[in-house]
Amino acid sequence: MQLQLRTAAIGWIAAVVVSLATATPGAESSTSSSLLIRHLRTSTSTLSGTTSTVDSLIFRDGLIMEHINDGNVLCWILRGTASPEELRELRDALAKNRVDLQRGNCQIKEPIDNFHVETQITWFGRGSRQRTYRTSNGAANPCPESTVEIERAIQSVLASAQGEQTPVTCPV
Amino acid sequence: MKTQTFVGYILASIILTVSQAQAAGQPPPDPRSLLIRYRVVSTDSLTEITSTLDAFIFRDGLIIERLSDDAGKCLAVRASALPERLSLLKVALGVNRVDIQEGNCTNEPPGNYTAMREVTWFGRGRRQHSYRYGLGVSGLLCPSEINQIDHAITSVLGGATDALTEQTCP
Numbered sequence: 236m237q238l239q240l241r242t243a244a245i246g247w248i249a250a251v252v253v254s255l256a257t258a259t260p261g262a263e264s265s266t267s268s269s270l271l272i273r274h275l276r277t278s279t280s281t282l283s284g285t286t287s288t289v290d291s292l293i294f295r296d297g298l299i300m301e302h303i304n305d306g307n308v309l310c311w312i313l314r315g316t317a318s319p320e321e322l323r324e325l326r327d328a329l330a331k332n333r334v335d336l337q338r339g340n341c342q343i344k345e346p347i348d349n350f351h352v353e354t355q356i357t358w359f360g361r362g363s364r365q366r367t368y369r370t371s372n373g374a375a376n377p378c379p380e381s382t383v384e385i386e387r388a389i390q391s392v393l394a395s396a397q398g399e400q401t402p403v404t405c406p407v
Numbered sequence: 408m409k410t411q412t413f414v415g416y417i418l419a420s421i422i423l424t425v426s427q428a429q430a431a432g433q434p435p436p437d438p439r440s441l442l443i444r445y446r447v448v449s450t451d452s453l454t455e456i457t458s459t460l461d462a463f464i465f466r467d468g469l470i471i472e473r474l475s476d477d478a479g480k481c482l483a484v485r486a487s488a489l490p491e492r493l494s495l496l497k498v499a500l501g502v503n504r505v506d507i508q509e510g511n512c513t514n515e516p517p518g519n520y521t522a523m524r525e526v527t528w529f530g531r532g533r534r535q536h537s538y539r540y541g542l543g544v545s546g547l548l549c550p551s552e553i554n555q556i557d558h559a560i561t562s563v564l565g566g567a568t569d570a571l572t573e574q575t576c577p
Contacts, residue, residue, distance in 0.1 A: 270573045
C-alpha cells in the first residue's frame with residue numbers, strides 16, 4: 236500500500252518533470268505536430284453578465300483541441316481535425332500579415348450585439364519564438380486589415396474542424 | 408436481515424446486468440475518443456502557490472496536458488502514450504471498475520501541500536463517471552482500486568513520449 240502511494244506520487248512528479256524539462260526555452264519545436272496558434276475567446280453577455288470561454292489550440296498538423304465553458308454549468312472538449320485547405324490558408328495569412336509583428340489592442344467588430352468579446356491570440360514559431368496580442372469589440376481603435384485577416388483565417392480553421400464534442404465536468 | 412442483504416444483492420445484480428446490456432448495445436468507442444480526464448489541483452502550503460494540471464488521455468494514445476499556476480506558469484503539452492502503458496491503463500480501468508468508484512478519500516501521506524485529484528472516465532456512447540480524491544479531500548484512505556487506477560494514469564503521463572511543450576502565458 237505504502238509502496239503504491241509512493242509510486243503514484245513519483246509518477247505524478249515524473250509527469251510534471253517531463254512537462255517542465257521539455258519546456259526548455261530555445262528548444263526547436265516547429266515540428267509538424269507542434270502548436271501553431273492558441274486562440275482564447277471570452278464573451279461576456281451585457282444582459283446576463285455570464286462569461287463563456289472557448290480556448291482553442293491549433294497544431295501544425297491540423298489537430299484542434301478546444302475547451303468550451305458556457306459560463307453556467309456546461310463544458311465540452313472538442314478534438315477535431317482542420318480542413319487542409321483552411322489550414323494552408325491560415326499559414327499563408329499568418330506569414331503574409333506578419334503575425335510576429337501584430338500589436339493588437341484594437342477593435343474587431345462582432346456580428347452579434349449584447350456581448351463584450353475579448354480575444355487573445357498567441358502564435359508559436361520556431362524554438363521559443365511566440366507572439367501574443369489581444370483584440371476586443373470594445374476597443375477604441377479599429378484593427379488594421381492584417382489583424383482582421385488573421386482572425387478570419389483562424390475562425391475558418393476552427394469552423395472547419397471535423398470532430399466530436401465530449402461533455403465534461405467544468406473546473407471547480 | 409439476511410433477506411434484505413439477499414434482495415440488495417439481487418437488485419445490484421439486475422442493475423449491473425442492465426447497465427452492461429446497455430453498454431453492450433452501444434457501438435464501440437471511436438479510437439480517437441476521450442478515455443480519461445485527470446485533473447490535479449495542488450496547493451503548496453509554504454508558498455501558497457496553487458497549480459492545476461488538466462490532462463486528457465485519448466484512446467489512440469494522444470495526450471494533451473494543460474498546466475498552470477499562480478506564479479504565472481502556463482504550459483500546453485502534446486505527447487503520445489507508450490502503447491504498453493496505455494494498454495495497462497485500459498486493463499486497470501476495467502479490472503478496478505472505474506465506472507463505480509466513489510472517491511472522497513485520500514491516497515497520499517500528509518505533507519505540506521494539498522492535492523485534489525479528479526478522474527473522469529469516458530465510456531461508450533455518452534457514459535462517463537467522475538470521482539474526486541486526494542490529500543485534503545477526506546481523511547479516509549482510498550481503496551486499492553483507486554490507487555491502482557491513479558498509478559496507471561500517472562504511469563501513462565509520466566512515460567509519455569514525443570512531448571512538445573509550449574509556454575502559453577502571454
